[in-house]
Amino acid sequence: MASTWTRQHILSLADWTAAEYESLLQTASSFREVLSRRTKKVPALQGQVVTNLFFEPSTRTRSSFELAAKRLSADVLNFAPGSSSLTKGETILDTAKTYLAMGTDIFVIRHQQAGVCHAIADEMDRLQSGVSILNAGDGQHEHPSQALLDLFTLCCLLDDENPRLELLQGKKIAIVGDILHSRVARSNIWSLTAAGADVHLVGPPTLLPQLFAGLANSSHRGQLFLHWKLEPAIQDADFVMTLRLQRERMTNHLLPSLREYHLRYGITRERLKLCQPFVKVLHPGPVNRGVEISSDLMDDPVVSLISQQVTSGVAVRMALLYLIGTLKAEV
Amino acid sequence: MASTWTRQHILSLADWTAAEYESLLQTASSFREVLSRRTKKVPALQGQVVTNLFFEPSTRTRSSFELAAKRLSADVLNFAPGSSSLTKGETILDTAKTYLAMGTDIFVIRHQQAGVCHAIADEMDRLQSGVSILNAGDGQHEHPSQALLDLFTLCCLLDDENPRLELLQGKKIAIVGDILHSRVARSNIWSLTAAGADVHLVGPPTLLPQLFAGLANSSHRGQLFLHWKLEPAIQDADFVMTLRLQRERMTNHLLPSLREYHLRYGITRERLKLCQPFVKVLHPGPVNRGVEISSDLMDDPVVSLISQQVTSGVAVRMALLYLIGTLKAEV
Amino acid sequence: MASTWTRQHILSLADWTAAEYESLLQTASSFREVLSRRTKKVPALQGQVVTNLFFEPSTRTRSSFELAAKRLSADVLNFAPGSSSLTKGETILDTAKTYLAMGTDIFVIRHQQAGVCHAIADEMDRLQSGVSILNAGDGQHEHPSQALLDLFTLCCLLDDENPRLELLQGKKIAIVGDILHSRVARSNIWSLTAAGADVHLVGPPTLLPQLFAGLANSSHRGQLFLHWKLEPAIQDADFVMTLRLQRERMTNHLLPSLREYHLRYGITRERLKLCQPFVKVLHPGPVNRGVEISSDLMDDPVVSLISQQVTSGVAVRMALLYLIGTLKAEV
Structure with a gap:
């Protein structure tokens, strides 16, 4: 082996x-x-x-x-x-x-x-x-092992018997939230673009500085895109990965409120209609229910990959x- | 098995x-x-x-x-x-x-x-x-596993080779102390009356409200009795189970003092003379020595079943x- | 065995x-x-x-x-x-x-x-x-197991194949620092003098009271010596064992400052020149780098036995x- x-x-x-x-x-x-x-x-x-x-x-x-x-x-x-x-x-x-x-x-x-x-x-x-x-x-x-378990989860979903990199070629994957402070996002950018997926980062400007555009590895087949609005980022996406929002960001004035964050970047059933029909949602956990993702969506086994990620x-x-x-x- | x-x-x-x-x-x-x-x-x-x-x-x-x-x-x-x-x-x-x-x-x-x-x-x-x-x-x-280990301890004491429910039929068992806050007492009421033992609850009125009389399962052979004075509860008892006293009850004005509690409800060698000659004492631990039970009694291997309970x-x-x-x- | x-x-x-x-x-x-x-x-x-x-x-x-x-x-x-x-x-x-x-x-x-x-x-x-x-x-x-691992470390150094007590016969071993509060020093005094080594205790008078002179076991072949100055204690020593300095000693006015302690009792490359040519240094850990021992010495695998002690x-x-x-x- x-x-x-x-x-x-x-x-x-x-x-x-x-x-x-x-x-x-x-x-x-x-x-x-x-x-x-x-x-x-x-x-x-x-x-x-x-x-x-x-x-x-x-x-x-x-x-x-x-x-x-x-x-x-x-x-x-x-x-x-x-x-x-x-x-x-x-x-x-x-x-x-x-x-x-x-x-x-x-x-x-x-x-x-x-x-x-x-x-x-x-x-x-x-x-x-x-x-x-x-x-x-x-x-x-x-946080390499987190990105690798995300990769494994996605590849298994696409071919349970034979998970391999090429399965993600050309897929559109949105990563939503506090990109700036996220080690999960950084590791996922490397693995997903290496697999040939296009990664669309999206979050409020305070949590997604322009400099992220320079992170891409030019030898990777997948490309990196930045957005400050949710809609273009998740439009036709195959997968949406939401990141955990650290509550302490609010005290640092990087975010107005949890409620406003949810209104602008929270993943809901309504918003997923913009994506591909069989879109799946990932989250590295632990989840703030009703903030990064609506509670009913998190518990929907057809849409949420959260349990599979842990497994x-x-x-x-x-x-x-x-x-x-x-x-x-x-x- | x-x-x-x-x-x-x-x-x-x-x-x-x-x-x-x-x-x-x-x-x-x-x-x-x-x-x-x-x-x-x-x-x-x-x-x-x-x-x-x-x-x-x-x-x-x-x-x-x-x-x-x-x-x-x-x-x-x-x-x-x-x-x-x-x-x-x-x-x-x-x-x-x-x-x-x-x-x-x-x-x-x-x-x-x-x-x-x-x-x-x-x-x-x-x-x-x-x-x-x-x-x-x-x-x-x-706290089911605590009540089951109490049951097992008592049945083994009565027949080490073949511990079984009927051994407790007709026995008198007193449960002493803070019944109100005790999950141990609640679980023991079910198991002991199911075995056909009569359970006598006793404690200060603030810690043993009248409503406990209604807890009994009518299909169980053993009966439930309430007492606010220790003596009738332990009179002729086969077993006395004292409960841990949470010190924080005092700050809530449910108890005057540890010393007064011991004077009225503490189990001592003198008081055990009211019970059956071979009476045994149980306690779920950890024990406040000299409060629920006198220190010498706790260490007396003839009377105390505390170690057997843990085992x-x-x-x-x-x-x-x-x-x-x-x-x-x-x- | x-x-x-x-x-x-x-x-x-x-x-x-x-x-x-x-x-x-x-x-x-x-x-x-x-x-x-x-x-x-x-x-x-x-x-x-x-x-x-x-x-x-x-x-x-x-x-x-x-x-x-x-x-x-x-x-x-x-x-x-x-x-x-x-x-x-x-x-x-x-x-x-x-x-x-x-x-x-x-x-x-x-x-x-x-x-x-x-x-x-x-x-x-x-x-x-x-x-x-x-x-x-x-x-x-x-702290018996600490002294025994020190003993084992020293005996293995002297004969890796057959570590035995007699190898330490006649060796000079300095124990430096806060002897008063050290359980490591006390246990080492017993084992090292039992092996026939001469043990030289050294530390500030507040941390090494005269009464330690009476600790020696007269049936042991090794002897116990007390010093308040470092130099005579480590002169020609085969091994130097420094003890951990508890920072809380300073607040108790037993020590002026970490810097002064290092100046008077810290083990440095310069000071080791007083010892035997192949002198080795021990420390029970955790080490305050630059206090009990200079940082470069601690990392020198030729001089420091600290890793071997842990192993x-x-x-x-x-x-x-x-x-x-x-x-x-x-x-």
């Missing part, structure tokens, strides 16, 4: 090749099959240690990685920020080095600052440790841990 | 049948035997995921369920309220649905509000998810998880 | 015999070999329950014990102080007895008060429970859990 994999750290999707995306999709697909069995475990990472270093609180992402690691039979250590050495003045790099010395094989790291994962990966490489770093969200920078998350994270975990074994 | 089990959710004991109690007692008894072996694990729930959603802090109950699940070889996810998506505005139902989508098979749920477990169970059924909900304490409503808890929770977990497999 | 082991609790190193140290070193050495394999697990404690009762927050020590227990295939329960029954008024002994009744085989306990581990061990013995207590740090009293920690804790865990089986 995917014996050609060579990437050690999963930090960003900016430079992923089409072959890497295909390996990931294939591997996740085979794990999805494992998850449908009665006994959902494989011994692939038995005896290996996966350490979750979550400096920023998170429930769903940490649980998803923890379950993925356990189903690969790895041992899991959870670093709890509240009761940590950090309150005792230790640096983040020293915390990581301590867990390295205990025997960690893979670090899953979330931090409120962009670049922390890169810094830890650099240090681990400098020490020739051989361990892998998996970015589970660093500041406003990237895909376990298979995709198993695939990522498997690919980088068995890479180490081969070295 | 108990192949006739059909109940999917454990929310309340109000409508449990005698046959269900007997299945539970038998299954717990066989797991108690497993726990006496050197290797205390069975593979019954291998690959299944038990998710503890504890919205209210708890140590002993969560640990007991966690250990029970691990000994059945399940994978356990713990939802930590402090670092959760709830602080991000997600609804409780959406949190549960997220863990469902990750692959949860059984939810163990504690919440400070009565009815939350029912609401989640209804939603899970509506989604035809097939998962089970186990109420680990919802507000002042019910029974693991076997009873293994039995509950096993019964609902293997039910799913057969469906 | 080490079938002559008879000690049930690991509370203090004050009365350890040479034979016990040798058993520990040998057992840890064999587990270090296990940890170098691809599958790093052994089934030694399968079905046993190791409960971490950490009343004081800790990341590294708890994770190290948790990983050690998992690699011996034990089930691990973690007691979280924040969400605990302690806030509900339960005594520490009652908390321990609750976890005993659930089926705990080994308790790993950290508490801010000296003597708590002894008190729990006494109670467990009184109850003839057969369980073991492992002190993971009690107030300013002892040794897992093997030494596996050895301790194994020795007391299999003892129980044989009883």
Whole structure:
């Protein structure tokens, strides 16, 4: 399975090749099959240690990685920020080095600052440790596993048996909301345009600066478009991805009110009539019901892919841990 | 083992049948035997995921369920309220649905509000998810696993080899203390009267309103009695169950002082002379020593069943998880 | 492996015999070999329950014990102080007895008060429970597993194949810093002088009272020396162990400032020139970089043993859990 994999750290999707995306999709697909069995475990990472270093609180992402690691039979250590050495003045790099010395094989790291994962990966490489770093969200920078589970969800929807990149070629995908602060949007821009989809970003000007137009990777087949009004962005869209709105943006005067946001950018059944007939809606969660998306739409299993995204998350994270975990074994 | 089990959710004991109690007692008894072996694990729930959603802090109950699940070889996810998506505005139902989508098979749920477990169970059924909900304490409503471990403890005491419901027929059991706020008392009223025991509730009038007289299930053989004075309640009792006194009741003016409570309702060696010669004392824990019960009595292994209750808890929770977990497999 | 082991609790190193140290070193050495394999697990404690009762927050020590227990295939329960029954008024002994009744085989306990581990061990013995207590740090009293991992680290450095006590005979070891408040220093004094090393304590007079001179065990071959100036303490030293400086000491007026502390007692490359040519530096972590030790020195793999200490920690804790865990089986 995917014996050609060579990437050690999963930090960003900016430079992923089409072959890497295909390996990931294939591997996740085979794990999805494992998850449908009665006994959902494989011994692939038995005896290996996966350490979750979550400096920023998170429930769903940490649980998803923890379950993925356990189903690969790895041992899991959870670093709890509240009761940590950090309150005792230790640096983040020293915390990581301590867990390295205990025997960690893979670090899953979330931090409120962009670049922390890169810094830890650099240090681990400098020490020739051989361990892998998996970015589970660093500041406003990237959240690769979220974008990969979105990709997997979409490809499976288009061909359940054989999810692959080309299925998204020429599709129109709108990403709606607070683009500026979203690591989910940044990672999705890379993966979706790599698959050949056209990505239409839309949000209020305070949350979608013009500079995003420059993000596109010119070697990608898909193109990037910016909108400040919702309608042209979702017109004829195949998929609409709404982003979580952080309530604290309001106190920073970047948004007038939740109600006004919903009126202008909220996804409703009425608005989806602009899209393709079989349009589907995605959201990385957790959702503010009635803000990013109307409550009835969120619960409509025909339109909403939210549950599938969460389910895909376990298979995709198993695939990522498997690919980088068995890479180490081969070295 | 108990192949006739059909109940999917454990929310309340109000409508449990005698046959269900007997299945539970038998299954717990066989797991108690497993726990006496050197290797205390069975593979019954291998690959299944038990998710503890504890919205209210708890140590002993969560640990007991966690250990029970691990000994059945399940994978356990713990939802930590402090670092959760709830602080991000997600609804409780959406949190549960997220863990469902990750692959949860059984939810163990504690919440400070009565009815939350029912609401989640209804939603899970509506989604035809097939998962089970186990109420680990919802507000002042019910705490079924606590009442079942009390029942198991008492039946084992009366016949260690063959614990069964009829052993409690005609016994007098006093439940002492803050009945009003106690989910433990409510669940015990159902199970003990179903077993044919007479249950005598006693506490200060502010904590034992008259309306409790109406709680009795008329089809149960055991009867329910209310007392505001301790003596008639424990006179000739076979068992005395004291309830934990929440210190915050005092600030609400429902109680004058801990000292006065102990003087009027505290269980002491002297007072137990009113009871049957071999009377035993139970307490769900954690105990306020010298308040609900005198400290020396609590530590007297001849009188106190407190440790046996905790030990029974693991076997009873293994039995509950096993019964609902293997039910799913057969469906 | 080490079938002559008879000690049930690991509370203090004050009365350890040479034979016990040798058993520990040998057992840890064999587990270090296990940890170098691809599958790093052994089934030694399968079905046993190791409960971490950490009343004081800790990341590294708890994770190290948790990983050690998992690699011996034990089930691990973690007691979280924040969400605990302690806030509900339960005594520490009652908390321990609750976890005993659930089926705990080994308790790993950290508490801010000296003597708590002894008190729990006494109670467990009184109850003839057969369980073991492992002190993971009690107030300013002892931290045996830390001193044993320091010992193992030093002995392995001197003979990687066959780490044994006599290797430290006649070595000079300086322990620098806040001796008064350090449980690490106290435990190390016992183990290092038992090995025949001479231990030179050094720190400011407020943090190193004269009474420490009386700590030495006269039957030990190594001797204890006190210094208030750094230079004579580290002159010709083979090893320098710096202790963590608690920042809260400053607010208590025991220390003028971090900067002044570093100027007088900080370990720097310049100062190490006073020591033996191949001197090594130890620190129990977490480190305040630039306070106890200069930042460049800490990262110098030729001089610093800090990573090896952490790695040794897992093997030494596996050895301790194994020795007391299999003892129980044989009883």
